[in-house]
Amino acid sequence: MTNARGLRHDDNRSAASRICGTGGVGPRTGIRVGVVGCGYWGSKHVRVLSSLSEVREVIAVEPDPEAAKAVLVAFPAVRVFADLEAALPHVDALVIATPAQTHAKLALTAIRYGLHVLVEKPLATSLEASRLVVEEARRAGIVLMVGHTFQFNPAIREMRRRFDSGELGDIYYIHSARLNLGLYRPDVNVVWDLAPHDLSIMNFLLRSAPKAVTAWGASLAYPHVEDLAFIRVEYNDPKVTGFIHLSWLDPRKTRTVTLVGSRKMVVYDDLAEERVRIYDRGLETGGSGPTHERPISYRYGDVVSPYIQASEPLALQDRRFVECIRDGRNPESNGIDALAIIAILEAIDRSLHARRTIEVEYPLSLASWQPDMPGSIVQDAVL
């Protein structure tokens, strides 16, 4: 496979693509990052990348004239190309923020050109395609990162710190809810759109991956496109059950994760002012008689809301991407991490249709894997 990086020619401002702005106004050092797809989420990448000192230039790739115009208005220094091929010679790395069905093809184009890639979640819409992307990225020795943004969320990191310290005790269960009215996606169901977040949060918190899933879903607005799902995920080590409620058809926007431990309970509410609350609450049981006769008492202690650093998770994630390129490191949210998520998503899809519990078949040895395993670019996990 040809790595076209060596053949890259100098900046060609007369390319057949639409180019605007002067560019090159930043420092001469640093990398040039292209953002492919500048809709709702891609335009946020353009904003945060533009603020990073390690980024010399941000280039946008957006075929839709209205979306391209919006980028030009908001970021006058950003050059905009209508297609990826024309932009390739002008960048060192790409962020892919297009609809999910396009991720694998665009990522492979970038990798074959020798570019580092950050692909938005989900990495691809099948395990087969995801595997190809991860294998080619590894062979090419480029940095492959996946947009599991919550791993960079200071509130989720605080939850994990509390869990790791033993303060919460044994975890009885985790519950996560991601509900809203919309946004209906044309190319994936609600599971492939939203569950990557909940699964990556749970894997990250528990440093593990589930062995089995049981899912129930409904296609309410359109036939054959689930817009409502309830998913049970069973972890073996630690032995914890997770429950995920997803909906594009709910009157209220909800973004919560609840960890119920034997000592304390924690609620993360992404929309609340106090995003993390730690409840010193629980049950005290005693006696040895029949269950219903044993005394039970409830412990009502303090509710604490720790200070959470007000850093934007997307900015932390994109900064990490750029640092990993600079230092030749493997990011925490990497291709192996994404393969685990895609394997779980495929199992959930199978469970939705078969209406029974499905064991997750991982394409890698989880013994050598952790959800945020940093390391060298050459992975030691076995594909």
Ligand SMILES: NC(=O)c1ccc[n+]([C@@H]2O[C@H](COP(=O)([O-])OP(=O)(O)OC[C@H]3O[C@@H](n4cnc5c(N)ncnc54)[C@H](O)[C@@H]3O)[C@@H](O)[C@H]2O)c1
């Ligand atoms: N990590 C997160 O928290 C998070 C949040 C929202 C969205 N996302 C992900 O970001 C991606 C984009 O979501 P969105 O809400 O911004 O969608 P969107 O529809 O608002 O934007 C997608 C953009 O991609 C462009 N596009 C489509 N095909 C293209 C191609 N082949 N080349 C270049 N551009 C192309 C479209 O014109 C559009 O402007 C999705 O994968 C989504 O899952 C991630």
